[in-house]
Amino acid sequence: MRSILQRGDKFQPLPTDDDRLDQQIPGDLWKKCPKCSELIYTRELENNLRVCPKCGNHFRLRARERIEQLVDPGSFVEWDAEVRPADPLEFSDPSGAYSDKLQATQRKSGEYEALITGFGTVDGRSIVVAVSDFDFLGASMGSVFGEKLTRAMERCAEAGTPLMSVNASGGARMHEGLFSLMQMAKTVAAFARLGEARVPHISLLADPCYGGVTASYATIADVIIAEPGTLVGFAGPRVIEQITKQKLPDGFQTAEFLLEHGMIDFIVERGDLKRTVAELLDHYARVHQVDRGESIPWQPNLARSNGVAPKAAKPGKKS
C-alpha cells in the first residue's frame, strides 16, 4: 500500500541552460580532479559516485545527484516543489535585483530553490530526505529553505518517518535579511518537535557547510556525519584569517578536524553512505517503532509544476 508520504509531485525537470549539460556533450568526456589533477573518464567518475578513483577526492554533488545516490531508484517523491522564493525586501545590489538573480539562478540551476525535500526508501526503509543544492545561490537558507525543511520535519514527526538532511550551505541568505536569520530558529524549533516525537534525524554535512546552517539544525541532529575532506565551520576561513591575522592550521575546518574536536560522530566514504544510513535506520527501528505507516492529516498537493521558471515570484506573505 502506498503510504500517504509517497504521494506528491513527481519531479518535473526545468528547462535548463546549466553548464552541467555542457559537461555531457561529446568532447567533454574527461573531467580533471581538482585535487590530484588526474584526468578521469566522465562515465567512470559517475560510476564511482563522483569520487576520484585515484586520490579519493569527493566531488561536490548536486542535490538531485545526491538523492539519486541515496534512495532506491524510482522511490523518490518530491514535496513542496511549488513553494518558491519571493523578494520580501525588494533587495538589490550592484549586480542587480534579487528577483532577477532568482530567475537567472532558477534557469541556470534547473531548480526553483536551494532545498529539495521528499520521501524515498533506502534499501526498502522509509526515509524523508532534505538535500540542499550548493549551485543555487550557495544553498543559502532563506524563507523557502526554512519552510520546506520545517514542513518535512513536521510530517516526519507525525508519520514517525526518519529524516536525513544533507547540508551544504554558505549560510543564511542575505537577500532575505532577517527573514533568513529567523529560519534558524524555525528549523531548530521543528527539530525539537521531531525529537519529542522520538523520530531520528541524521545529518550529513556536505562540502561546504557554513554559517546559519552550521549554527542551526545541521549540527544538533541525532547523528552527524561527514564525507572525507568536507569543509564545515561557522565563520569562513578567509574571514577568520583577516580578523585574527593568524595562519590557519593545516586541515582547519575539515571533516577530520571536526571529528578530532568531537563535533561529528564519524566520517563516511561516499560508497559506504547508503549502507551506513540503512544500518542506522535499522537500529532505530528496533528500539522505537519508527515509520508506523499510519496515514497523517497532511493533504499532499497533487498539482504539478508547469515546468517553467516563474516570471517573478509574487510576494505572498504567509501568516
Place this chain on the structure above:
Amino acid sequence: MRRALNRRSESTATLEPVESVALTPWDRVKLARHQSRPHSLDYINVLFTGFIELHGDRLFGDDPAIVGGLARFGDRTIVVIGHQKGGDTRENIRRNFGMVRPEGYRKAERLMRHAEKFGIPVVTFIDTPGAEPGIGSEERGQGTAIAESLLTMAGLKTPIVAVIIGEGGSGGALAIGMADRMLMLENAVYAVASPEACAAILWKDAGKAPQAAETMRITAEDLLSFGIVDEVIPELVPAHENTHGTISAVGDAVQRALDELMEVVDQPSGLDRLMEQRYERFRRIGVWSEALPVAAE
C-alpha cells in the same frame, strides 16, 4: 540629530526630541554601536536588584562577552543574560567587543536550564557584533554551541523576553534571542550580517556599508512591520544621551511583556500554551509564493 552621533556623553542641557525620520539606517547602525550607549550591565544594575552574576560553562571557561545571573525585577526573581560590550577600549578588549565564544553560549544555555529548573522567567539583552570568528571558537564548535542554545530556547519551559538594545549581529544575537517576546529599541539594529560584510560580499566593497544597511532593512521599524519584532521601544533622544530615560522605558516594556507571559503560564496547562505560542511565533516567519494553491486547507 547627526550631531548626536558625535557627542560622547550624556548631556542634560538639551534633550530636545528629534524627528526620527531624519535618521538613515546607517545613522542607526552608528547609534547602535555608539560606545557610550548603555550596555547590558547598565540595564541590569539599574532595573534589577540583588544581581548575582553566575560564571562559567562548566566545560571550558567563562566568557566575559556574555554576562548572566540571578536578579530581582520588581517582585519577581529572574535569570538575566546579556551580551556585554565595554564602555571603553580597555573594557572592550576584555569583553572581546561583545563577540561571544562557544563557552559564552554554553554559559547562557546553562543559565537558561537553571531558570527552567526553578520556574524562573528569562530576560535577555542583545548587543553584539556577532559570534566571534576565530580558530579556538571553531575548534570548540561555535556553530554547534549556537545551535544548542537555540534548541534549548525552543523547548525551554519558562517565559523568555529578549530586548535588542544595540547591535543585533546575526546568529550570535539570535543565539540568546529566540524569545516569546522580542522588544527592540528604536535605534537598535538587527541584521543577518553586518552591513560591512554584506557590502564586502555583494557590493565587493565594505565601504558601501551605508547602502547595504539601507537595502538590508535592519531597523526596528522594518522588523516590526515584518512581524519579527513585537514592540519598538521609542528613543525620543538617542540612548547614550538619555541613559536613564531609555533604561526605564526598557524596564517598563519588559515588565509588560513578562506580565502578559506570566498570565499565560499561570493558567491551567499554561506552559503547554506558552510552548505552542513560541513554536507558532517562529513557525510563521518567512515570505514565499506557492505557484499553485494547496488543494486542501
